[in-house]
Amino acid sequence: MNFLEERILADGVIKPGNVLKxxxxxxxxxxxxxxxxxxxxxxxxxxxxxxxxxxxxxTSGIAIAYAVAREFGVPMxxxxxxxxxxxxxxxHVAEVESFTHKKTNKVVVAKKYISPEDHxxxxxxxxxxxxxxxxxxxxxxxxxxxxxxxxxxxxxGFQEGGYRxxxxxYHLESLAIVESMDAxxxxxxxxxxx
Ligand code: 5GP
Numbered sequence: 334m335n336f337l338e339e340r341i342l343a344d345g346v347i348k349p350g351n352v353l354k355x356x357x358x359x360x361x362x363x364x365x366x367x368x369x370x371x372x373x374x375x376x377x378x379x380x381x382x383x384x385x386x387x388x389x390x391x392t393s394g395i396a397i398a399y400a401v402a403r404e405f406g407v408p409m410x411x412x413x414x415x416x417x418x419x420x421x422x423x424x425h426v427a428e429v430e431s432f433t434h435k436k437t438n439k440v441v442v443a444k445k446y447i448s449p450e451d452h453x454x455x456x457x458x459x460x461x462x463x464x465x466x467x468x469x470x471x472x473x474x475x476x477x478x479x480x481x482x483x484x485x486x487x488x489x490g491f492q493e494g495g496y497r498x499x500x501x502x503y504h505l506e507s508l509a510i511v512e513s514m515d516a517x518x519x520x521x522x523x524x525x526x527x
Contacts, residue, residue: 336370337486337509338523347516351461351489352433359458359486360393371508372400375456375484378506382481384454386410386447388473390429390440390465397486398456405454410447412440412472425475427468432461442472451478460485460507463494470503487511490524 334342346354358364384405389398390412402409412427415438424441431438447453455469466483473480480503488495488507498505510524 334523335508335526336367340364340367341487341509341511342521345521347514347519347521349516351492351514353459353487353489353511353514353521355458355487359396363396368396368400371397371486372404374508375401375454375506376404379454379482379484379504382454382504383452384481385450385452386478387454387456388412388442388447388469389456390414390469393459394457397458401454401456401484408446410442412442412469414438415441425472427471427475429468430462430464432459432464440468440472442476444476447473447476447478449477451476452481453478454481455483456485457483458486460488460494460498460505461492463497466494466498470498482506484508489514 340358344357348354358367385407387398387402387409389395395411398409423444425444426439426441429438429440453473457465470480482504485507488510490510490512512522512524514521
């Protein structure tokens with residue numbers, strides 16, 4: 334079991350609706366030493382990629398993406414949730430359905446912050462159905478930049494996002510893949526690392 338899996342077992346709380354709460358170390362209070370360790374692990378896993386930018390989505394991806402960007406020595410950009418309908422053409426836009434809030438958000442990235450020369454590493458805290466990642470991929474695509482890989486802290490392997498993204502041919506690395514979790518018993522199992 335790796336360091337993140339151990340932490341999930343120690344401090345993760347399973348909520349109804351297939352939601353894993355990790356507020357005590359990742360989503361509300363942040364264990365910065367843990368985030369640094371995760372960032373080093375992403376650096377190791379994507380060491381051969383010519384990353385020029387790290388992209389995430391607000392809010393909870395930001396802390397991880399910041400640490401990853403520091404490891405690679407590149408800027409970090411986060412997609413913003415936008416309420417405005419009139420976007421001025423200076424923005425890349427994607428529609429993302431929120432897993433936890435069950436509503437659709439427009440997310441935007443200013444065109445000037447991702448350009449065709451960029452080699453982008455996409456980072457997020459959770460992967461469930463894959464909507465957030467697909468929105469971020471579509472932003473990189475509309476910038477005509479390349480997606481070098483996707484780094485996820487916690488993938489819920491029993492939901493379809495991971496399968497979908499890997500099936501599209503992307504290099505997806507998740508530090509912990511939850512195979513099953515039971516809100517009644519509190520039991521969590523992880524996919525074995527290969
Ligand atoms: P997806 O778009 O893959 O369905 O869901 C990913 C997004 O929803 C992540 O950005 C994350 O913020 C949120 N999310 C999905 N599942 C969970 C979960 O079990 N726990 C928490 N805390 N966030 C989740």
